[in-house]
Amino acid sequence: IAGITQAPTSQILAAGRRMTLRCTQDMRHNAMYWYRQDLGLGLRLIHYSNTAGTTGKGEVPDGYSVSRANTDDFPLTLASAVPSQTSVYFCASSQTGADNSPLHFGNGTRLTVT
Amino acid sequence: GQNIDQPTEMTATEGAIVQINCTYQTSGFNGLFWYQQHAGEAPTFLSYNVLDGLEEKGRFSSFLSRSKGYSYLLLKELQMKDSASYLCAFLDSNYQLIWGAGTKLIIKP
Numbered sequence: 001i002a003g004i005t006q007a008p009t010s011q012i013l014a015a016g017r018r019m020t021l022r023c024t025q026d027m028r029h030n031a032m033y034w035y036r037q038d039l040g041l042g043l044r045l046i047h048y049s050n051t052a053g054t055t056g057k058g059e060v061p062d063g064y065s066v067s068r069a070n071t072d073d074f075p076l077t078l079a080s081a082v083p084s085q086t087s088v089y090f091c092a093s094s095q096t097g098a099d100n101s102p103l104h105f106g107n108g109t110r111l112t113v114t
Numbered sequence: 115g116q117n118i119d120q121p122t123e124m125t126a127t128e129g130a131i132v133q134i135n136c137t138y139q140t141s142g143f144n145g146l147f148w149y150q151q152h153a154g155e156a157p158t159f160l161s162y163n164v165l166d167g168l169e170e171k172g173r174f175s176s177f178l179s180r181s182k183g184y185s186y187l188l189l190k191e192l193q194m195k196d197s198a199s200y201l202c203a204f205l206d207s208n209y210q211l212i213w214g215a216g217t218k219l220i221i222k223p
Contacts, residue, residue, distance in 0.1 A: 042212070043201070100145050
């Protein structure tokens with residue numbers, strides 16, 4: 001089934017540890033995104049990539065990094081986790097970036113930083 | 115500045131009609147999306163409006179008024195499976211999505 005796969009589904013992480021959230025899509029979409037979703041707030045963009053080999057910062061990039069070595073994969077790394085990074089993280093993709101193509105979301109990673 | 119607002123929670127009865135409003139302010143606008151998100155799941159695309167007026171898709175319709183900075187999602191013949199959060203988001207002048215916090219819709223039998 002075509003779509004976006006995120007791993008892990010959930011994770012409890014000690015503060016200060018490094019963690020990489022994985023995201024893979026098989027739709028050959030050019031653009032990919034990482035969002036965090038917190039109760040009472042709208043989805044907030046962390047980083048994005050409009051095409052393989054390029055990345056950009058979103059609204060809340062501090063403490064996170066991404067890479068886009070190929071079309072399919074877009075991992076998100078927390079270099080040194082802090083409790084404020086406790087959230088649900090969604091990876092998404094769209095046919096093209098910077099236009100009105102709808103987003104397709106993965107099922108999310110629920111991260112708790114203790 | 116930019117902002118977007120929608121009610122936090124609404125309750126409706128199975129079989130009825132409900133309208134979920136979304137208001138926004140922005141200097142540049144490239145369309146508005148509605149997404150549905152069931153609890154614990156990913157958001158899924160419902161509709162996109164860039165011109166004024168009503169777009170109908172089965173039981174769901176979406177309306178946009180650009181001059182008023184206003185959109186609504188209309189759900190008819192409500193079913194229990196429509197219990198979910200409904201997210202509105204607009205595309206700003208840089209084609210960045212600005213998201214509302216979502217409206218949790220509770221359907222009662």
